[in-house]
Amino acid sequence: MSKTIVIIGAGFAGTMSALSAAKLRAECGSDDEIDILLVAPEPVLSIRPRLYEADPLQMSAPLKALFDVTNVRFVSGFVRRIDTKRSTITVDLPSGEQDTLLYDRLVLAAGSRVVSPPISGLDEHAFSVDQRDEADELWQHVHSLADRPRSAERDTVVVAGGGFTGIETAAEMPARLRSVLGEKADIRVIIVERASDIGPDLGPGPRPVIEEALRSLGIELILGRSIVSVDAGGVTLDDGARIASSTVVWTGGLRASPLTEQIDAPRDALGRLVVDADLRVPGHPAIFATGDAACAMTDGLGHQTLMCCQHAMPLGRFSGHNAAADLLHRPALPYSQERYVTCLDLGPWGAVFCEGWDRKVTLSGSAAKPVKQQINSTFIYPPKADRETALAAGRPGITADV
Numbered sequence: 001m002s003k004t005i006v007i008i009g010a011g012f013a014g015t016m017s018a019l020s021a022a023k024l025r026a027e028c029g030s031d032d033e034i035d036i037l038l039v040a041p042e043p044v045l046s047i048r049p050r051l052y053e054a055d056p057l058q059m060s061a062p063l064k065a066l067f068d069v070t071n072v073r074f075v076s077g078f079v080r081r082i083d084t085k086r087s088t089i090t091v092d093l094p095s096g097e098q099d100t101l102l103y104d105r106l107v108l109a110a111g112s113r114v115v116s117p118p119i120s121g122l123d124e125h126a127f128s129v130d131q132r133d134e135a136d137e138l139w140q141h142v143h144s145l146a147d148r149p150r151s152a153e154r155d156t157v158v159v160a161g162g163g164f165t166g167i168e169t170a171a172e173m174p175a176r177l178r179s180v181l182g183e184k185a186d187i188r189v190i191i192v193e194r195a196s197d198i199g200p201d202l203g204p205g206p207r208p209v210i211e212e213a214l215r216s217l218g219i220e221l222i223l224g225r226s227i228v229s230v231d232a233g234g235v236t237l238d239d240g241a242r243i244a245s246s247t248v249v250w251t252g253g254l255r256a257s258p259l260t261e262q263i264d265a266p267r268d269a270l271g272r273l274v275v276d277a278d279l280r281v282p283g284h285p286a287i288f289a290t291g292d293a294a295c296a297m298t299d300g301l302g303h304q305t306l307m308c309c310q311h312a313m314p315l316g317r318f319s320g321h322n323a324a325a326d327l328l329h330r331p332a333l334p335y336s337q338e339r340y341v342t343c344l345d346l347g348p349w350g351a352v353f354c355e356g357w358d359r360k361v362t363l364s365g366s367a368a369k370p371v372k373q374q375i376n377s378t379f380i381y382p383p384k385a386d387r388e389t390a391l392a393a394g395r396p397g398i399t400a401d402v
């Protein structure tokens with residue numbers, strides 16, 4: 001009887017898991033023995049790293065043809081429940097009905113989401129660039145500002161959070177606002193960051209470059225301050241200061257999918273399941289976690305994976321391979337990924353490209369911009385939907401040559 005690998009999620013990790021499992025299955029001539037089933041709301045890869053750019057609804061890539069040529073069965077639905085005792089998942093189907101699916105191996109690749117802390121008015125009034133529909137709502141709103149009379153509120157954007165996403169979002173904003181409001185508008189873009197430094201998680205390496213870029217784009221920084229409330233007219237900070245703004249973008253805290261909580265195993269502070277070298281969840285031999293839903297060691301030096309495509313795609317390849325290897329009685333491949341780079345878009349100023357975990361800047365400004373453009377337009381997209389190319393893209397250990 002055939003066995004089933006169920007993959008939850010069609011993001012960077014889930015897609016690569018499906019391709020790598022299909023690749024090993026094909027190499028073993030076992031297409032009839034293993035069913036690979038991927039469950040997600042739609043067969044589309046949402047290009048989340050580009051959602052701070054213009055036209056966010058376009059930031060997606062179709063996956064159905066890719067799944068068809070690799071014989072991966074796509075099930076449209078949203079997983080509500082994982083029952084680890086019965087080895088089943090419960091799926092809400094688009095019809096409104098629920099279905100229960102059995103798995104022999106489960107790969108949890110349900111990703112992450114930005115979470116809103118309990119700040120008064122945040123859910124009602126702040127925008128986000130985390131998901132395509134949310135980012136589109138922001139850009140529709142920015143375009144609608146042109147219909148409003150000139151005011152400080154209209155012309156000011158507050159970006160809450162000065163981490164990776166906050167910096168990229170803010171750097172795009174001045175040019176976007178000018179294109180909507182005209183060159184003469186008195187625009188202000190302000191980043192509010194509660195840490196005392198911009199890009200607190202990026203460390204000191206790229207900071208001088210980031211500060212120079214933001215200065216040259218006219219972006220203001222308010223550091224060491226938190227937003228305590230948001231309303232339709234602006235934000236209030238913890239020192240009582242008020243910033244008038246009808247556009248507040250929340251970019252703080254990512255958290256792993258709540259499905260991770262349904263598996264009784266250790267999780268890190270981001271809600272990610274802490275996995276072993278094979279990306280298996282300890283205590284659950286049939287379950288692998290991957291991408292933003294997993295916390296794995298990247299090397300023997302103590303570096304953990306980050307919530308980024310650079311880790312999600314290779315993690316996906318190893319998790320899919322290892323789930324299939326288990327069923328095909330092949331050896332598992334331990335995940336490792338020693339090289340680490342950081343590339344941050346800095347809007348019209350350019351970009352910054354760093355190498356290593358201490359983020360030593362090797363390219364900046366206009367010299368780094370083509371690298372960022374290549375990452376965003378090529379490296380993070382799925383392969384062509386022909387069988388040979390698609391299966392080759394699933395090989396564990398391959399990385400884009402950045």
Ligand SMILES: Cc1cc2nc3c(=O)[nH]c(=O)nc-3n(C[C@H](O)[C@H](O)[C@H](O)COP(=O)(O)OP(=O)(O)OC[C@H]3O[C@@H](n4cnc5c(N)ncnc54)[C@H](O)[C@@H]3O)c2cc1C
Pocket residue numbers: 008009010011012013014039040041042047048049050051052077078079080109110111112129130131165257259290291292293306307308309310311312343
């Ligand atoms: C604005 C922004 C900028 C970013 N910039 C960068 C960058 O420059 N570089 C970088 O490397 N990374 C960047 N990232 C992070 C990167 O996008 C994530 O690390 C990556 O998307 C993680 O891939 P994933 O496959 O684990 O999860 P996701 O891409 O989040 O995919 C999760 C999948 O699971 C599905 N899913 C979720 N819940 C369920 C459920 N219950 N049932 C069924 N399916 C479900 C989703 O629909 C989706 O298909 C950025 C993220 C954002 C939001």
